[in-house]
Amino acid sequence: MPIKTEQFYLNVGPQHPSTHGVFRLRLSLDGEVVTDVEPIIGYLHRGIEKLAESRTYTQIIPLTDRLDYLASMTDNVAYCLAVEKLAGIKIPERAEYIRVIFSELMRISSHMMAVGFYLNDCGAFFTPVLYMWREREKIIDLFDMVCGQRLLYNYMRVGGVSQDVPDEFLPAIKKFVAEMPRYIGEYNQLIKQNEIFLARSKGVGILPKETAVNIGASGPVLRASGVKWDIRKMDPYSIYDRFDFEVPTGEAGDCYDRYWVRIQEMTQSLRIIEQAINQIPAKGPICSEVPQFFRPPPGETYGYIEAPKGNLGFYIVSDGSIAPYRLHIYPPTLINITALKDMMIGWKVADLIIIFGSMDVVLGEIDR
Amino acid sequence: MTLLDQFQLILKTAGWPEWAVYLTPAIVGILIIIIFVLTVVIVFIWWERRLISRFQIRLGPNRCGPEGILQPIATAVKILLKEDIVPEKADKLIHFIAPIIVFVPILLIFAVVPFGEGAILVDLNVGIIYVIAISSISVIGIFMAAWGSGNKYSYISGMRSIAQMVSYEIPVVLSIVGIALVTGSFSMIKIVEAQSIPFILLQPLGFLIFFLGSLAEMNRSPFDLLEADSEIVAGYHIEYSGMKFAMFYLGEYGVALAYSGIITTLFLSGWQGPLLPPILWFIIKVMLVFSLIIWMRATLPRLRVDQLMSFAWKFLLPMAVINLVVVAVEVLVLPAGLQWVMVILNFGLAAVLILLWSKLFTLGGGRVEV
Amino acid sequence: MTVAVNTEETGKKIAEAIPGSVVSSEAGSLTVDSKSLAQVSEFLKNTPGLEFDYLTVLTAVDYLHYFEVVYRLVSLKNNQSLILKTRVYGRENPTVPSVTDTWRAAYYQEREIFDLLGIKFEGHPNLKRLLLWEGFNGHPLRRDYL
Numbered sequence: 001m002p003i004k005t006e007q008f009y010l011n012v013g014p015q016h017p018s019t020h021g022v023f024r025l026r027l028s029l030d031g032e033v034v035t036d037v038e039p040i041i042g043y044l045h046r047g048i049e050k051l052a053e054s055r056t057y058t059q060i061i062p063l064t065d066r067l068d069y070l071a072s073m074t075d076n077v078a079y080c081l082a083v084e085k086l087a088g089i090k091i092p093e094r095a096e097y098i099r100v101i102f103s104e105l106m107r108i109s110s111h112m113m114a115v116g117f118y119l120n121d122c123g124a125f126f127t128p129v130l131y132m133w134r135e136r137e138k139i140i141d142l143f144d145m146v147c148g149q150r151l152l153y154n155y156m157r158v159g160g161v162s163q164d165v166p167d168e169f170l171p172a173i174k175k176f177v178a179e180m181p182r183y184i185g186e187y188n189q190l191i192k193q194n195e196i197f198l199a200r201s202k203g204v205g206i207l208p209k210e211t212a213v214n215i216g217a218s219g220p221v222l223r224a225s226g227v228k229w230d231i232r233k234m235d236p237y238s239i240y241d242r243f244d245f246e247v248p249t250g251e252a253g254d255c256y257d258r259y260w261v262r263i264q265e266m267t268q269s270l271r272i273i274e275q276a277i278n279q280i281p282a283k284g285p286i287c288s289e290v291p292q293f294f295r296p297p298p299g300e301t302y303g304y305i306e307a308p309k310g311n312l313g314f315y316i317v318s319d320g321s322i323a324p325y326r327l328h329i330y331p332p333t334l335i336n337i338t339a340l341k342d343m344m345i346g347w348k349v350a351d352l353i354i355i356f357g358s359m360d361v362v363l364g365e366i367d368r
Numbered sequence: 369m370t371l372l373d374q375f376q377l378i379l380k381t382a383g384w385p386e387w388a389v390y391l392t393p394a395i396v397g398i399l400i401i402i403i404f405v406l407t408v409v410i411v412f413i414w415w416e417r418r419l420i421s422r423f424q425i426r427l428g429p430n431r432c433g434p435e436g437i438l439q440p441i442a443t444a445v446k447i448l449l450k451e452d453i454v455p456e457k458a459d460k461l462i463h464f465i466a467p468i469i470v471f472v473p474i475l476l477i478f479a480v481v482p483f484g485e486g487a488i489l490v491d492l493n494v495g496i497i498y499v500i501a502i503s504s505i506s507v508i509g510i511f512m513a514a515w516g517s518g519n520k521y522s523y524i525s526g527m528r529s530i531a532q533m534v535s536y537e538i539p540v541v542l543s544i545v546g547i548a549l550v551t552g553s554f555s556m557i558k559i560v561e562a563q564s565i566p567f568i569l570l571q572p573l574g575f576l577i578f579f580l581g582s583l584a585e586m587n588r589s590p591f592d593l594l595e596a597d598s599e600i601v602a603g604y605h606i607e608y609s610g611m612k613f614a615m616f617y618l619g620e621y622g623v624a625l626a627y628s629g630i631i632t633t634l635f636l637s638g639w640q641g642p643l644l645p646p647i648l649w650f651i652i653k654v655m656l657v658f659s660l661i662i663w664m665r666a667t668l669p670r671l672r673v674d675q676l677m678s679f680a681w682k683f684l685l686p687m688a689v690i691n692l693v694v695v696a697v698e699v700l701v702l703p704a705g706l707q708w709v710m711v712i713l714n715f716g717l718a719a720v721l722i723l724l725w726s727k728l729f730t731l732g733g734g735r736v737e738v
Numbered sequence: 739m740t741v742a743v744n745t746e747e748t749g750k751k752i753a754e755a756i757p758g759s760v761v762s763s764e765a766g767s768l769t770v771d772s773k774s775l776a777q778v779s780e781f782l783k784n785t786p787g788l789e790f791d792y793l794t795v796l797t798a799v800d801y802l803h804y805f806e807v808v809y810r811l812v813s814l815k816n817n818q819s820l821i822l823k824t825r826v827y828g829r830e831n832p833t834v835p836s837v838t839d840t841w842r843a844a845y846y847q848e849r850e851i852f853d854l855l856g857i858k859f860e861g862h863p864n865l866k867r868l869l870l871w872e873g874f875n876g877h878p879l880r881r882d883y884l
C-alpha cells in the first residue's frame with residue numbers, strides 16, 4: 001500500500017517574532033528543509049503614494065517618516081533632495097552639513113538595529129540588541145535635541161532643515177564620536193569570534209555577485225556580495241564628495257559578510273561625521289527661502305540617496321501645481337527581497353530566519 | 369542512615385502501627401521536597417530574570433517586593449488566572465495530559481537528590497540510573513504536547529525534541545559511567561561521599577560533557593531548539609495557556625533545578641564543604657551551576673538542528689568514549705591514593721582532546737540540494 | 739559621478755539595431771515603442787559600451803490618455819545611467835512586455851504597477867496583486883480612481 005503523503009506548508013508570519021513587522025512567508029517544507037518560498041506582503045500598505053498626490057510638497061515630509069521608520073531621517077533627506085532637484089532649489093552650506101551628520105548618525109543607528117536583531121534571530125537572547133540599544137539611545141538623544149522627536153523626526157525641509165542645532169549639540173556629538181569606536185570594538189569582541197555565530201552565519205544564504213546585480217540589490221546586501229557600489233562614492237549627492245571614506249565590501253555574499261559590512265560601515269560613518277563636524281560653518285542660514293506653497297515647474301525627476309538599507313529614490317512628476325502629480329518611492333528592501341527565494345531554498349527553517357534577518361528589511365518601506 | 373529512616377525508627381519506638389510507620393515519613397518527606405522545589409523554582413525564576421537583565425545592562429523586575437522578589441508570584445497568579453484555551457484541531461485528551469507527563473517525572477527526580485547528609489528521600493543503590501531513566505519520560509510528554517496541539521510549529525518542535533533528547537542521552541550516560549567507575553557505586557550518597565577531591569577536578573572532560581549534554585536535555589540555550597522563539601515561536605507549548613502552560617513553565621525551571629542538583633552531586637562534591645551547614649553548601653553550589661546556565665543563555669546564539677546533532681555525535685560522543693576508556697585504565701592501573709596524579713593526567717587529556725577536536729571538527733554550511 | 743548617457747546617440751544605436759523601436763529621444767530620457775521593449779532591453783544590457791546591467795526604479799505614470807512606464811537603468815561597469823520610457827495607450831487593458839527576463843529587479847516592481855495602475859506585463863512569471871488583496875476592485879494609483 002502506498003503511503004499517502006502531502007506537502008507540508010508553513011506560514012511564517014504575518015505575526016511572527018522574527019519577521020520584523022508584518023511580513024509573511026509561505027514555506028513548503030521537506031522535514032526542516034525549505035523547498036519553496038513565497039513572500040507575501042502588503043499588510044502595512046497605507047497608500048503613501050496615493051496620499052501624496054493630494055498633499056503639498058511640504059506636507060509629504062511627515063509621510064516619508066513612515067516609510068523606513070528605523071531610518072526616518074534619511075527618508076526625509078531623500079525626499080527633500082528629490083524635490084529640490086525638481087524645483088531647482090539650492091540649500092545653504094550649514095544645512096548641507098547638518099543633513100550629512102544626521103544621515104550618517106541615522107545610518108549608524110539603523111545598522112545597529114540590523115545587527116542587533118540579526119543576532120537575535122540567530123538565537124542570542126536579546127543581549128546584543130540591548131547592547132546596541134545602549135548606543136542607539138545616545139543617537140536618539142541627539143535627534144531629540146534638535147527636533148524633539150525620537151522616532152519620526154520630520155526634521156528636513158525643502159531648502160534646508162527645520163531648525164538650527166542647539167549650542168549643546170556639537171559638544172554632545174563630539175563626545176559620541178569619541179566614545180563610539182570603543183563600543184564597536186566591544187561588539188566585535190562579543191560577536192565576531194563567537195564560534196556558534198560563525199557556524200550559523202558563514203556560508204549561509206549566499207547571494208552571488210551576478211544575482212545581486214541582476215535583482216537590483218543595493219546597500220549592504222549588494223556590497224556584501226562584492227560589488228563596490230555606494231552612491232555616496234559613485235554618484236556623490238549633497239556634499240559627500242568632500243569627505244574621505246571607504247566603501248567596505250564583502251567577498252562571499254553570505255550572512256556573515258552582510259553583518260560585517262554593516263559593522264564596517266558604522267566606522268566609516270563615524271569618519272564622515274568627524275570630518276563634517278570639523279568642516280561645518282559656525283554660523284549661517286539653515287534653510288533657504290522657499291514659499292510655503294511652492295510650485296515646481298512641470299517635469300519629472302528622480303532623486304536618490306544611499307539610505308542605510310540601500311538605494312532609496314523618489315520619482316516625482318510635477319504638473320506645476322502645489323502637489324505632485326505622481327510620487328513614486330523606490331524602496332531598497334522591496335528589491336532586496338527579490339533574492340529571498342534564491343537564498344533560502346535548500347536551507348533549514350532556522351537558516352531562513354537568519355537569512356531574512358541579515359537582509360535588514362523594514363516593512364514600512366516595503367509596503368509603503 | 370537517612371533522615372527518613374531515623375524518622376521511621378522514632379515512630380516505631382513510639383509504637384505506631386506498621387502502615388503508619390511507613391506512610392507518615394514518606395508523605396512528610398514528599399511534601400517537604402515539593403515545597404522546597406517549588407520555593408527554589410520561584411527563586412530561580414526571579415534570579416534568572418534579575419541576572420539576565422544584569423547581563424543585558426538593564427534592571428529587570430524590581431517593583432514587587434524587595435528587589436522584585438515577589439515578581440514570580442505575580443507572574444504565577446497572572447498565568448493561573450488566564451483562560452485555558454484548547455485549539456479546535458487539538459487532540460483534546462493528549463493536549464490535557466501532556467503537561468502532567470512533562471511535570472511529574474521532573475518532581476520524581478528529586479527523590480534521589482541528596483540535599484544534605486542523609487537528607488534524601490530514598491537512597492537508591494541505582495540512584496543515578498534512576499535519574500536518567502525518569503528524566504527521559506519528559507520527552508514523551510513534550511512530544512505529546514507538540515503532536516496534540518495540532519500546530520505546525522509545535523510539530524516541528526516535537527520532531528526536534530526526539531532527535532535532540534535521544535542523541536544527548538548517550539554522552540551524558542557515558543560521562544556518568546566514568547564517575548561510577550571511580551566511586552564503584554551508583555548511589556548518590558556514595559558518590560558524594562567519595563568526593564574528597566571534587567570530580568570536576570578529577571574528570572574535567574566528564575564534567576564538560578555532562579554539563580553540555582544536560583543543557584541539551586533541559587532545552588537551555590544554546591540548545592534551546594525546542595522552544596526557539598525566533599524560529600518556531602515557542603515550540604511545543606505554543607498552544608498552551610493558563611494552568612497547563614504554568615506546568616511547562618515550572619517544569620522548565622524544575623528540570624534546571626534538578627540538573628543543577630545532579631551536577632552539584634556528581635561533580636561538585638554535593639553538600640560537602642567547610643564551616644557552613646550542608647544544605648547551605650548544596651544551595652550555593654546549585655545556584656552557581658544555575659548562574660552558569662543563565663550566563664550561557666545571555667551570551668550564546670542558538671545552534672541549528674543539524675549542527676546540534678553533529679555536535680552530539682561527532683564531538684561529545686567520541687570524547688565521552690575516550691574519557692571513559694582513559695578513566696577505566698587509570699582506575700585499574702593507579703593505586704587509590706594517587707588521585708592527584710589522575711587530576712593532572714585528566715586535565716592534560718581534556719586540553720589535548722579539546723584542542724584536537726576544535727581543529728578536526730568544524731560546523732557551517734549545511735545547504736541541502738532540493 | 740553617474741553620468742547620464744547621451745540619449746540621442748544611444749537612440750541612434752538602438753534604432754540601427756532594432757529599426758522602428760525608438761519613438762523619440764529627449765534631453766533626459768529615451769522613449770521606445772512598447773512592442774520592441776524586450777529586444778531593446780536585451781540590447782541595452784548586452785551591447786558593449788552600454789552594458790546597463792542594473793535596473794533601479796521601474797514605475798509608471800498615468801497621464802489619463804496614456805500610461806508612461808519609466809525604467810532607470812544604470813551600468814555599474816561604466817557608471818552611467820539612462821532613463822528609458824515607453825508609452826501604452828488605452829485604459830481597459832494596457833499591456834507592456836515584461837523585462838523580468840533581462841533584469842529580475844523588475845519582478846516586484848512590475849507586480850506593484852500591475853496592482854496599483856493596472857498595467858499588464860506580458861511574460862511576467864507571477865503577475866498577481868502585490869500590495870492589495872486579491873479581489874480588490876480597481877487600481878488606486880490611476881488618476882481617475884476615487
